[in-house]
Amino acid sequence: MxxxxxxxxxxxxxxxxxxxxxxxxxxxxxxxxxxxxxxxxxLPRPGYHLYRENPVFLRLVGRLPLDFAAAFLLFTRGGRVQHILHALKYHNVPALAVYLGKIFGGDLKEAGLGSKADMIVPVPLHPARQRKRGYNQSAEFARGLSAAINVPLNTSILVRARATETQTRKNRLMRWQNVENAFALKQAEAVKGRRILLVDDVITTGATLEACGQILVKAGAASLSVAGIAYAG
Ligand SMILES: [Zn+2]
Known part of the structure; x- marks a missing residue:
């Protein structure tokens, strides 16, 4: 605010x-x-939105048909970004996520990417985890993006149908198996023909984005882009 x-x-x-x-x-x-x-x-801001074949894009290319891929911050252990992500997870500060989203939305707008999406869809949290945390930080970050680039946010498109274990100690295959079938589509009609910007908190292997993105593509999304609060390469 x-x-x-x-x-x-x-x-x-x-x-x-x-x-x-x-x-x-x-x-x-x-x-x-x-x-x-x-x-x-x-803050380590990698500027991935400024060039197409950036590390986030390359991580997901061949797995999802991507328009653009972006991340606001670069994760470094023990650094500023880790402290920010920790606050988002444990300090009940949804307004911080909105604040960060507005900053990054300004970057996307400046790069002309704001006009490349019709709808912003956050990766959902499992309802039990969201109740515990009080909010979904990806959705609040997406809310800030939405305000900055003037693209509507829809938090009801995807639902997390199954609770997943934390991804922290899993390798790529384990992460993929962990999120497979974890998500479900709720509003198929709202997706058809729309250019969707899918938003996650921390992008690591991209398994979560891939699982959600495939659902949106199958539902007839016209194009797909992804953005994260941070990228942990
Ligand atoms: Zn400071």
């Missing part, structure tokens, strides 16, 4: 929200939201 500096509302928000940087834990000053200016300038 952007509110005027020094307003009552912004002072109030600083009482409600953690007044420290989610990337370095340093104090935030007025006018800074979530991430301090120094961290914001030093």
């Amino acid at each position: 952007r509110v005027p500096f020094g307003s009552f509302l912004s002072d109030f928000l600083h009482l409600l929200y953690p007044p420290y940087c989610v990337a370095c834990a340093g104090p935030l000053v007025k006018g800074e939201d979530w991430i301090c200016t120094s961290c914001l300038m030093q």
